[in-house]
Amino acid sequence: MSVEQGPDRADHPAVSRVLAVLAAFGHTPQIRHLPDAVRTAKAAAEALGITPAEIANSLVFAADAGDGTPPVPLLVLSSGGHRVDTIKIADTLECAPLRQATPEEVRAWTGFAIGGVAPVGSLSPLRTVVDVSLARFAVVWAAAGHSHSVFATTYDDLLTMTAGTPVEVV
Template sequence: MSEEHPGIARFRAAHRERGGTGEIVVLPDAVHTAALAAEALGCEVGAIANSLLFDADGSPVLVLTSGAHRVDTAHVATVVGVAALRRATPEFVRAHTGQVIGGVSPVGHPAPVPTYVDSWLRRHPVVWAAAGHPAAVFSTTHDELLRLTGGTPVEVEPAP
């Protein structure tokens, strides 16, 4: 029996500590995109919560967004009160989450990260998010994501 990947183990511990209720699933292959995750799980791409870490002048900001959306970074920066949100480098992501791009979970980071959860995810009774490794996911809900992360709901695109 092989040992669990350390990223998944850290996520599992943080998930349990925060009272997470969802199932943790380790897929046979990495799922680096929302479309691949949705295909592997048999769900709509909109039910995949992408974990996007941004660099806000050296501080991390995590946005959990529906796989059906693109984050309007100028809009979200204004809403969350930062000058700008820039795409984080792989090194920045690892330094602030302890995880790699494609496997960033909502919890289990070395230090708390301000987190914003796409309100669109409320439309799905079950949401899937990364569990500390590109091949690991867990089931949850929009409300549970808010509770687990201490996050704030946000519209990731401006209203039409």
């Protein structure tokens, strides 16, 4: 795989937070610091020379009961080749209806900006769903806390590190 290394962002606070969590799980992943921002699964896949399906796309949703109570965050790690079915996920989890979280909610709940949301290292614990279709790949890539940084991992490691629930998300 030929990826030109971009500027080193390992010292970025969000990337450092992700690396610390990964290290706590005994992982020292291959991190790629890309020269350009990769805010979409398609852009990340192009930069890495892989298919979008091999990207563990971190999407934040809000389970919003609509009764005045604060929405509850849900992190969905979806194959980058999929469009998430929020109704199906809400039904599977037996939770309030889901809506896409606002950029402000994403930042408040995770500490990451959209495009750099990592599966681990959020500011507060997030209930997490992991797309079962990611299991078909030996390696998947996820955001590492910055829109220029990604790391290699596996489906099984994503489940373990996030305490995620395997779900068919489409």
